[in-house]
Amino acid sequence: MDERHAASAADGPEAEHEVDIAIVGGGLVGASLGAALAPLIQREGLSVAVIEAAAVRERAAEPWQPSFDARASAIAQGSARHFADLGLWPAMAEQAAPIRCIHVSERGRFGVTRLRGEELGVEALGHVIPNAWMGRVLHRRLAELPLGWHCPARVAAIDPSPTGYRLRLSDGGRLRARLTVLADGGRSGLKERLGIDSDHRPYDQVALIASVEMSEPHRGVAWERFTAEGPIALLPLRGQAMELIWTHAAGREKRRLALPDGDFLAELQRAFGDRAGRFRRVGSRHAYPLSLVTARETVRPGLAVLGNAAHALHPVAGQGFNLALRGVMDLVAALEAGLGADESPGSSRVLADFEARRAADRHNVVRFSDGLVRLFGIDSALLSHARAAGLVGLNLAGPLRRGLARRAMGLER
Ligand SMILES: Cc1cc2nc3c(=O)[nH]c(=O)nc-3n(C[C@H](O)[C@H](O)[C@H](O)COP(=O)(O)OP(=O)(O)OC[C@H]3O[C@@H](n4cnc5c(N)ncnc54)[C@H](O)[C@@H]3O)c2cc1C
CATH class of the missing domain: 3.30.9.10 (D-Amino Acid Oxidase, subunit A, domain 2)
Structure with a gap:
């Protein structure tokens, strides 16, 4: 685990590491994306970093005790x-x-x-x-992959660069990614700092x-x-x-x-x-x-927004994570097609392909969940x-x- 990043630790905390994909947030959606990228990491040598603010890996190593309280x-x-x-x-x-x-x-x-x-x-x-079990299964999978695992670490700043985005981490680490995926649940303020508006x-x-x-x-x-x-x-x-x-x-x-x-x-x-x-x-x-929170933009060159960062829905129809997982699979399919055509993971063409696969499903599910709330929510x-x-x-x-x-x-x- 973390071979690429461990090897470069001698460069000092200020050294900037270049990766193909940086996933901001290792929650259910970010971790699912990391796991779904396994074939591209293993077969195509895609370099991936996951940055997660909460210390989750330690919990994943403990014996599982089913909790009566778990969500x-x-x-x-x-x-x-x-x-x-x-x-x-x-x-x-x-x-x-x-x-x-x-x-x-x-x-x-x-x-x-x-x-x-x-x-x-x-x-x-x-x-x-x-949810805790899903997280544990996903994090175990991530631990088997040669990816950069920054945890606990927060992405404190994000700025566009000519080839993607630059990320500054709370532990002093710095990354330059061709594609940055915001899977931070939408509460970290990063989206707003990039000027991506949401409808609330x-x-x-x-x-x-x-x-x-x-x-x-x-x-x-x-x-x-x-x-x-x-x-x-x-x-x-x-x-x-x-x-x-x-x-x-x-x-x-x-x-x-x-x-x-x-x-x-x-x-x-x-x-x-x-x-x-x-x-x-x-x-x-x-x-x-x-x-209901929906981001007005879900792709920019070098950037994709997934999961709750893209759409936070009412749980009445239990659709939020299911919709997000389809987004994960579509992003991986678009990346795979792009790699076959020698495209950078953050290229406009790859992200336009992703967006084309996503738009109708997202629209339908948001409308479906919102419709249920409106139909049944008012007395x-x-x-x-x-x-x-x-x-x-x-x-x-x-x-x-x-x-x-x-x-x-x-x-x-
Ligand atoms: C009450 C309730 C019930 C639900 N029930 C269902 C259901 O039955 N079925 C279903 O499909 N969906 C359900 N959902 C929706 C589902 O929970 C969400 O879709 C899902 O949790 C979204 O996951 P996420 O990874 O996008 O966000 P989150 O779970 O919020 O994860 C974001 C991760 O990013 C990390 N992070 C945040 N900021 C930073 C930063 N700056 N740097 C690094 N890391 C950062 C956080 O620590 C966190 O781990 C429900 C939601 C609610 C509220």
Whole structure:
């Protein structure tokens, strides 16, 4: 690991290292990109550096202890296939719980829709995997690759150069990259420093996340229940636990975050009802303010923006990481095509190819997720009826429902 960069450490902290690709951020998206670049690193000798602000590698080396509190993500079938293509699915699957059925309903209304894997000829509509486990599998893969691993180190400054971008790291390191990929989650201010504007639409909602233990086996059912206060999602985890994503009007979550466990569970039971059984136990609760943030530019010569830095979505449809992973795969495909044509990784042609592969999918998923929030997020009598009708309609209208399912599974763009 880190051979190229270790070899040049004698140059002193100020020496500037040249790399083909610098990935800013080794979170789920940046680490996935590093892993997906493996064939190009190994076969084409592409030099890659990953810069990650948080000290993650040390944690990855510790024995895995499944935590009741871990955050988890719904991974679409399409994403599972991508992980399989990268040789990572067997390891991911060790902690994955299959979603066999998605049950969508509205509290106090008649409408209900169920999406079953078997109707679509698949064993699972998707899987739920703890984020910490995905991170660990990805970081283990990175550790096997001859890439520059700068961690913990922050990219403190980024400036355009004639051949790409120059990066200054918080540990004194300096890099010059032909292609810089911003996968920093969009909160580091680097995008803004480069003058890349984003459209922000605050939803005035906060997602309260926690693991909950149920009285009944979940049998692989994922629940999406729309209540007057906002959607409640329950995703199956391994064992009898489920991941709760409870959306609140901003500010209303504070009281629930502070409630004793027993009172919290009682309120959750009242809001969700008994369909999934009794809520027995809750892990630590976390709050995530929700907004739709989309970068107005996702490529410039020498620069690509991926993951939450490019698009932060409402988690209601569980699409953010799935969309980002398709972006990772498309970027690697564009880079591979570019290398075959002797193009620099940061060339306008390579990045235009990437953007052409991405634009429609990104637009559709942003519209789909935002549409769901608008359809189900507001409490008005008229909308409630429309929503109930929509849910019943969804149940009756096979092709529409199958279309929704295929999109949710990441099999359709
Ligand atoms: C409540 C909630 C539930 C969700 N559920 C789902 C789901 O079920 N399915 C799904 O597909 N998606 C889901 N998402 C979306 C998903 O979590 C995101 O799409 C994903 O985490 C984005 O990953 P990322 O790597 O782009 O950003 P991040 O996870 O934010 O990672 C960015 C990384 O960059 C590092 N970094 C930041 N600044 C710097 C810097 N200056 N220098 C170096 N490193 C830096 C950070 O330390 C971090 O590790 C959910 C999101 C939320 C909020």
